[in-house]
Amino acid sequence: MSAKEIAHIMKSRHSVRAFKDKKVPKLIIQEILEAASRAPSGSNTQPWKVYVVQGKIRDEIVNEVCKVYDDLLELPELKSQYQAAYDYYPQEWFSPYIERRRENGWGLYGLLGIEKKDREKMAAQHKRNFMLFDAPVGLFLTVDKRLGTGSKMDISMFIQNILLMAKAKGLDTCPQAAWNEYQSIVLLKIKAGSHEELLCTVALGYADETQVVNEFITPRVSLDDFSTWLGFEES
Ligand SMILES: Cc1cc2nc3c(=O)[nH]c(=O)nc-3n(C[C@H](O)[C@H](O)[C@H](O)COP(=O)(O)O)c2cc1C
Numbered sequence: 001m002s003a004k005e006i007a008h009i010m011k012s013r014h015s016v017r018a019f020k021d022k023k024v025p026k027l028i029i030q031e032i033l034e035a036a037s038r039a040p041s042g043s044n045t046q047p048w049k050v051y052v053v054q055g056k057i058r059d060e061i062v063n064e065v066c067k068v069y070d071d072l073l074e075l076p077e078l079k080s081q082y083q084a085a086y087d088y089y090p091q092e093w094f095s096p097y098i099e100r101r102r103e104n105g106w107g108l109y110g111l112l113g114i115e116k117k118d119r120e121k122m123a124a125q126h127k128r129n130f131m132l133f134d135a136p137v138g139l140f141l142t143v144d145k146r147l148g149t150g151s152k153m154d155i156s157m158f159i160q161n162i163l164l165m166a167k168a169k170g171l172d173t174c175p176q177a178a179w180n181e182y183q184s185i186v187l188l189k190i191k192a193g194s195h196e197e198l199l200c201t202v203a204l205g206y207a208d209e210t211q212v213v214n215e216f217i218t219p220r221v222s223l224d225d226f227s228t229w230l231g232f233e234e235s
Contacts, residue, residue: 009167014218016172016203017108017128018211019135023054024204028169029137036161041154047147048158051140051190058138061189065130065182073123084180085145085197086152108216129178135205140179140186142196155199162202172207175200 029052041047053061072079093101114121132138141159143151163173179186183198192198207214 009164013163013167013173014216015174016205016207017133017174017213017216018208019133019172019203019205020208021134022136022206024137024171024206028171029204032162032165032169032171035165036158039154039158039161041157042150045147045151045154047143047151048155049142049144049196051142051192053138053140053190054136057189058132058136061138061186062131064185064189065179066127068182068185069127069130082181082184084177085183085199086180088177088180104218107218108213111212111216126178129176130182132176132201132203133174134208135174135203137204139202139204140190140198141200141202142187142192143199144195145197146195152199159200159202162204166204170206171204174203176203177201 033050033052037046037048039048068082072082090097109115109122109125112121112125114125128134139162141155143155159175163175166173177200179201180198186192186198186201187196
């Protein structure tokens with residue numbers, strides 16, 4: 001495969017938030033995960049662990065978490081019972097990240113015709129996370145909580161490999177941190193070990209190209225803005 005083809009896969013991957021009701025062959029998922037496991041990891045610890053979930057058990061997890069999500073809309077004081085294992089986001093947002101976050105959120109809602117005052121529509125769209133955006137497969141990635149922060153980096157590389165390999169195989173994905181808050185439900189359903197915590201979820205399936213939500217393509221800051229070059233004035 002040429003550099004151009006690899007760049008094409010990288011650049012055409014984007015988060016998909018509406019999937020077709022179409023099964024993904026087990027063999028394809030196996031190929032994706034096997035290739036993804038060539039990801040580097042500190043001391044080759046390979047700390048990734050992935051639960052590949054489809055069918056009845058997928059539906060049970062989706063239904064259970066959606067039910068709790070609905071209940072918490074009525075009883076927000078119970079939210080503290082559902083805690084993520086780690087802070088994915090800062091407690092307090094600051095520039096320039098807060099602006100990017102807002103641009104992203106309102107960009108997506110804007111495309112869907114959801115305005116600031118539409119609290120119910122916002123909650124309904126957020127709930128789509130817990131339906132895996134209708135993807136037939138959910139990948140629940142856990143990490144052994146006794147490992148260090150670096151293992152989360154290792155697993156992130158594994159996840160990016162999954163996203164790219166899936167794209168190369170004509171599939172689409174959405175990485176999801178939204179599930180982390182409901183890890184207590186997920187971990188129980190997937191029968192995770194007592195040392196495991198939920199790191200991330202990936203919705204996997206075939207994109208429904210007819211859905212406007214999938215037209216959402218995010219911008220990036222320019223190379224000049226995120227890179228600092230030292231010693232290049234000599235070359
Ligand atoms: C670790 C991680 C967690 C994410 N969690 C969510 C999520 O819970 N729900 C969602 O809709 N998108 C989620 N995203 C997708 C991001 O919003 C998306 O990657 C970002 O806006 C850039 O867009 P792109 O993936 O389409 O290039 C997540 C992305 C990452 C990397």
